[in-house]
Amino acid sequence: MxxxxxxxxxxxxxxxxxxxxxxxxxxxxxxxxxxxxxxxxxxxxxxxxxxxxxxxxxxxxxxxxxxxxxxxxxxxxxxxxxxxxxxxxxxxxxxxxxxxxxxxxxxxxxxxxxxxxxxxxxxxxxxxxxxxxxxxxxxxxxxxxxxxxxxxxxxxxxxxxxxxxxxxxxxxxxxxxxxxxxxxxxxxxxxxxxxxxxVSYLGNFVTVKKTKNAIPSLLITLFWMFGFYSIYTFLGTFISNQFNFSTGQIGYVFIAYGLGNFLASFFGGIVNNQIGITRSVRLNGSLSILTIILLSLSGNGLFLLIGFLICLAIFQGLGVSALNTFIVNVVPTNRSTVMSFNSSFLYLGLTAGSFIGGLIYPTYGYLGVCLLAAFGMCLSVGMTFVLKES
Incomplete structure (x- = not known):
């Protein structure tokens, strides 16, 4: 019951x-x-x-x-x-x-x-x-x-x-x-x-800093978003160059990704409750790394590319919802403070991923960007093993 x-x-x-x-x-x-x-x-x-x-x-x-x-x-x-x-x-x-x-x-x-x-x-x-x-x-x-x-x-x-x-x-x-x-x-x-x-205004920051899993958790977000947004930023350009798609056609590919990610996030709570929150972050992060590598090797196979993108959307939806659920409970007394830093680390990862990806793409193409993304995701998954038991 x-x-x-x-x-x-x-x-x-x-x-x-x-x-x-x-x-x-x-x-x-x-x-x-x-x-x-x-x-x-x-x-x-x-x-x-x-x-x-x-x-x-x-x-x-x-x-x-x-x-x-x-x-x-x-x-x-x-x-x-x-x-x-x-x-x-x-x-x-x-x-x-x-x-x-x-x-x-x-x-x-x-x-x-x-x-x-x-x-x-x-x-x-x-x-x-x-x-x-x-x-x-x-x-x-x-x-x-x-x-x-x-x-x-x-x-x-x-x-x-x-x-x-x-x-x-x-x-x-x-x-x-x-x-x-x-x-x-x-x-x-x-x-x-x-x-x-x-608690003083600055005291909230001190509490977050001293909490044992707070900084490692935020670094997971930073590296995760660095990896994801480096690949996401240049996805449209890659599809345009590889398949000669128009802007409208590229939009349909993004819709497919977004809907897959939506469904995974929507039902993520049910799945993550069965898997376990920390285990879900590790598992879906690892599967994201594998999918990104396969995506880089998809070549001219459009349906293969879309298939890998939908898989990536599912793993990202499940993994990120589990990550947010974990971080919101890292510092129960200062949830707003830690989630505000989580948002900033997200945007920092977005900025760094898109910037460094922009330096790599002209020389090494989308393969280089995918390898960069996989590296970022590896760092993120690796940080989960730094977390200490509550």
């Missing part, structure tokens, strides 16, 4: 729905810009590359803001911070749609990034503090699946909305979805007071 503590109540379902919607909209906010770049560059009368800096500014504000705001989630009720983060993100996104100059667009993208940096770490921290046992793993997987879904449909969604009206509509729709998610969270998430008000 199923333990009552493992059941998800109707109220919990509404909580998860609100969190899912918010994670989806913050994730899609990066991807939906891609198909809008040509029309936006025409509107602002500038180059596509300059408009694309809006993505960089959003990511940079997120990466810098996360550790700065992290300790606030351990000192104040997370619901209040989620509401403030939603308001900031929603305003920034709405205002992007009203931008009349490139400078104002950059400014509003920065506002949206700051809002997201307050939102996401506290979403993961709230899940870790509100849910426990098997429910924690299941809910973490379901909510993380929203990021995968944003990858799968972010680009086509942005294209469709833009074609229906114009690029302004995309940001207004994103802001409305954030408003809906925020209203759902206001109505369902309980106001749980913080229990560590006596």
């Amino acid at each position: 199923k333990n009552i503590n493992d059941r998800i109540s109707s109220k919990d379902i509404l909580i998860v729905l609100g969190l899912f919607l918010m994670v989806f909209v913050t994730g899609a906010d990066s991807f939906i810009i891609s198909p809008l770049l040509p029309s936006m560059s025409g509107y602002f009368n500038t180059s596509v590359s300059r408009v694309a800096y809006g993505v960089t500014i959003y990511a940079l504000c997120y990466a810098v803001g996360s550790p700065f705001f992290g300790p606030l989630g351990d000192r104040f009720a997370k619901k209040r911070l989620l509401m403030v983060g939603t308001l900031i993100f929603m305003c920034g996104t709405f205002l992007c749609g009203f931008s009349t100059t490139l400078t104002s667009f950059y400014l509003f993208r920065a506002v949206a990034g700051i809002g997201a940096s307050l939102l996401l770490p506290n979403i993961w921290a709230f899940i870790g503090s509100y849910f426990s046992g098997k429910r924690l793993s299941m809910v973490m997987g379901v909510v993380m699946a929203a990021l995968s879904l944003s990858i799968a449909i972010g680009v086509p969604l942005g294209s469709s909305l833009s074609q229906m009206s114009n690029w302004h509509m995309v940001f207004w729709a994103s802001g409305l979805l954030a408003l809906l998610a925020g209203m759902t969270m206001v109505a369902t998430i309980p106001m749980i007071p913080a229990t560590h008000l006596s």
